[in-house]
Amino acid sequence: MTELTGGSALPQERRVVTAIPGPKSLELQARRTATVAGGVGSVLPVFTTRAGGGVIEDVDGNSLIDFGSGIAVTSVGASAEAVVRRASAQLANFTHTCFMVTPYEGYVEVCERLAELTPGDHAKKSALFNSGAEAVENAVKIARAYTKRQAVVVFDHGYHGRTNLTMALTAKNMPYKHGFGPFAPEVYRVPVAYGYRWPTGPENCGPEAAAQAIDQITKQVGAENVAAIIIEPVLGEGGFIEPAKGFLPAIVQFANDNGIVFVADEIQSGFCRTGQWFACEDEGVVPDLITTAKGIAGGMPLAAVTGRAEIMDSAHAGGLGGTYGGNPVACAAALGAIETMRELDLNAKAKRIEEVMKARLAVMQEKFPVIGDIRGRGAMIAVELVKDPETKAPAPEAAGALAKACHAEGLLVLTCGTYGNVLRFLPPLVIGEDLLNEGLDIIEAALGQL
Structure with missing residues (x-):
């Protein structure tokens, strides 16, 4: 399905054709390591060629669902027409x-x-x-x-x-x-x-x-x-x-x-x-x-x-x-x-994203006690992960493992939090609901594996 709400002609679909990162990204990563200062980190070392709507396409031909928006930057999509x-x-x-x-x-x-x-x-x-x-x-x-x-x-x-x-x-x-x-x-x-x-x-x-x-x-x-x-x-x-x-x-x-x-x-x-x-x-x-x-x-x-x-x-x-x-x-x-x-009335789109995400995440919280808290508004939603819902001891390892599992399946997610135990979701406001739900399916599956 091609969605043009964000002005992007990119097919709005998840496509995983290699391991993530793939061979071409790994080659570029080697070049990067030789010349880019080590203090500059990356969440996921896949090298982007195109992005728009709710997806990021890499040099290996993988198409990832974007739940990061370049840290809340590409809210209108990464190649919005206007x-x-x-x-x-x-x-x-x-x-x-x-x-x-x-x-x-x-x-x-x-x-x-x-x-x-x-x-x-x-x-x-x-x-x-x-x-x-x-x-x-x-x-x-x-x-x-x-x-x-x-x-x-x-x-x-x-x-x-x-x-x-x-x-x-x-x-x-x-x-x-x-x-x-x-x-x-x-x-x-x-x-x-x-x-x-x-x-x-x-x-x-x-x-x-x-x-x-x-x-x-x-x-x-x-x-x-x-x-x-x-x-x-x-x-x-x-x-x-x-x-x-x-x-x-x-x-x-x-x-x-x-x-x-x-x-x-x-x-x-x-x-x-x-x-x-x-x-x-x-x-x-x-x-x-x-x-x-x-x-x-x-x-x-x-x-x-x-x-x-x-x-x-x-x-x-x-x-x-x-x-x-x-x-x-x-x-x-x-x-x-x-x-x-x-x-595009992106305020309304953000509210709809909240509605979809919070409903799905609440169901996951019932099944997985590692989710201590669901919070945020609009398309700025997070789950705080804990070792025990009673003590609320932070679980940063769980956040890292979940992010890694999502990345491997072609979903870009970010972590944050003073204790490093928060998984945050910042999808572009123009993301299609099919991609949003597919991303949530991947998170649910990753929680199951955890």
């Missing part, structure tokens, strides 16, 4: 001028779309960058310029990037921080509302965790010293943790009451991924600043900080920017991605 069309047209006109030298309309248009789509009806402005880490780093710069304060508060299990400052903001040591210090100062970490592991149960988690976090900020940092509080509305690398209900609104209220800039890091969860344009909309949270990247441009490198005009304008002229920030080809791709999201 992205290819707009980016190709821009490539033919010019590839670069540097917006800080001579500007161009595409950058302005992306900022206009961001002002429309992000939560809140206040006046908004944006600055464009290349990567999520750059966006977060610039959000901190802007918050410090606006508040004239220095401290930044982040949360347990949070992930914000790999630059020096964003490594300091990130919770997990291995592989993100280990051996790379010292890190940027004035960063403080407080508890997050992790319902599944909260001592008094998920029903008490939201208010209790918020009270604990606020108490720590007040006593250990001083609210008057805090420039920004930064949180992912659904924590990504930390294990697809949805903060328990009530937690985010309480933290936002505290920030508002104390003149602290509240930053929603929507790099993994934004742009229809959770069934809403942005995950923070779920509880009506309106951030002061919102950082975006990943899904914004259909696979081209682009990131943004969007926020209240008066906060965004607090940095002096020339204080924000970068040679490639808001590259014209990436801006054109972003306009194509947003066009696709609107035309």
Whole structure:
């Protein structure tokens, strides 16, 4: 069956014709080992030739079902028609001028779309960058310029990037921080509302965790010293943790009451991924600043900080920017991605993916006690694997074995989590339901073998 919803002419089918990785991928892997730094890892060393819709095709002719989307990047598919069309047209006109030298309309248009789509009806402005880490780093710069304060508060299990400052903001040591210090100062970490592991149960988690976090900020940092509080509305690398209900609104209220800039890091969860344009909309949270990247441009490198005009304008002229920030080809791709999201109603598609996945995973949980928790929203779903459902002892070995078994059958899945025990699912939002169910069949079979 050929599905064209994502603009891809690739046959939308799983096809395993060699071992995975196959002989040609292994040859390329040998070349890679000789010349690519060992610190750059890969989840699955199959070398891609084409991708689109819900599949990735490799050099050996295998076609894999994609439950990764390049880590939530190719939400509209890896070769969406509008992205290819707009980016190709821009490539033919010019590839670069540097917006800080001579500007161009595409950058302005992306900022206009961001002002429309992000939560809140206040006046908004944006600055464009290349990567999520750059966006977060610039959000901190802007918050410090606006508040004239220095401290930044982040949360347990949070992930914000790999630059020096964003490594300091990130919770997990291995592989993100280990051996790379010292890190940027004035960063403080407080508890997050992790319902599944909260001592008094998920029903008490939201208010209790918020009270604990606020108490720590007040006593250990001083609210008057805090420039920004930064949180992912659904924590990504930390294990697809949805903060328990009530937690985010309480933290936002505290920030508002104390003149602290509240930053929603929507790099993994934004742009229809959770069934809403942005995950923070779920509880009506309106951030002061919102950082975006990943899904914004259909696979081209682009990131943004969007926020209240008066906060965004607090940095002096020339204080924000970068040679490639808001590259014209990436801006054109972003306009194509947003066009696709609107035309195909990808929020509705994400909600349907959640419906299908959660129903199937709930049946698996009944059969396999290794599944301790099913969580997430939209097409950002995860299962947390445990050795024992009573003690909830993490089972990272099970997550690794499951991922390996899925890969061998032609299903690309990713792991994550502070304890390395979470299997996460980020299918392209344009994936066909037949492929989605086939992928879930493979997961169920792999659980059976476990």
